[in-house]
Amino acid sequence: MNNNTAPQPAVTPRHPDSRLQSDWLFLYEKLPPNLWYASDYAYKTSGWLNVHTNIRKRQRIMRELSEEYQMGALNWDNYRSQILQRIGMHVMKLHQHHSVEDKGFFPEFVSSYPQLKRGFEILERDHVKLDALLDDMLIINDEIAKADKEDKALAERLYKNLLAGSDFLSQHLTDEEDLVIPILGLRNS
Numbered sequence: 613m614n615n616n617t618a619p620q621p622a623v624t625p626r627h628p629d630s631r632l633q634s635d636w637l638f639l640y641e642k643l644p645p646n647l648w649y650a651s652d653y654a655y656k657t658s659g660w661l662n663v664h665t666n667i668r669k670r671q672r673i674m675r676e677l678s679e680e681y682q683m684g685a686l687n688w689d690n691y692r693s694q695i696l697q698r699i700g701m702h703v704m705k706l707h708q709h710h711s712v713e714d715k716g717f718f719p720e721f722v723s724s725y726p727q728l729k730r731g732f733e734i735l736e737r738d739h740v741k742l743d744a745l746l747d748d749m750l751i752i753n754d755e756i757a758k759a760d761k762e763d764k765a766l767a768e769r770l771y772k773n774l775l776a777g778s779d780f781l782s783q784h785l786t787d788e789e790d791l792v793i794p795i796l797g798l799r800n801s
């Protein structure tokens with residue numbers, strides 16, 4: 613039997629446009645994504661992952677509603693009422709989530725792993741950019757709430773915001789998970 617083993621490829625972050633550098637992935641190598649839900653780790657990792665799952669889901673539903681309206685599959689009244697129910701909650705929850713990360717978790721992680729500081733700075737800058745998109749989304753939401761007549765330009769502004777936000781949010785959440793989830797899974801508490 614041939615015991616020669618081919619050199620293992622270096623681990624790569626999951627997002628195709630990840631900003632994470634290979635020397636920030638030493639914990640990700642120890643706890644790769646296929647282990648995140650294993651019984652030894654899930655009780656420490658699933659809370660964070662579930663929050664992100666819900667964020668992705670809320671964003672996806674709003675983007676789909678917008679797409680349906682843009683394609684003519686949803687009328688204005690139906691679109692408007694469904695969108696209005698969702699935006700306020702989504703924006704509030706995401707702002708809260710970013711605030712908890714920026715003020716609590718990220719500084720704690722950087723003090724445990726100073727070599728990851730630049731990675732967390734990227735994620736904090738993402739929050740600034742995402743928060744601006746969320747603030748814009750809330751302004752559009754207020755205008756939709758006041759619009760009693762169909763306003764296609766307004767709906768298109770929201771659609772563009774959701775498209776831009778969805779791609780960027782996906783990149784942010786995936787990079788954040790690759791950096792954070794191994795920290796959570798491998799720590800003792």
Ligand SMILES: [Fe+2]
Nearest residue numbers: 710713735788
């Ligand atoms: Fe974040």
Ligand SMILES: [Fe+2]
Nearest residue numbers: 664709713788
């Ligand atoms: Fe997050």
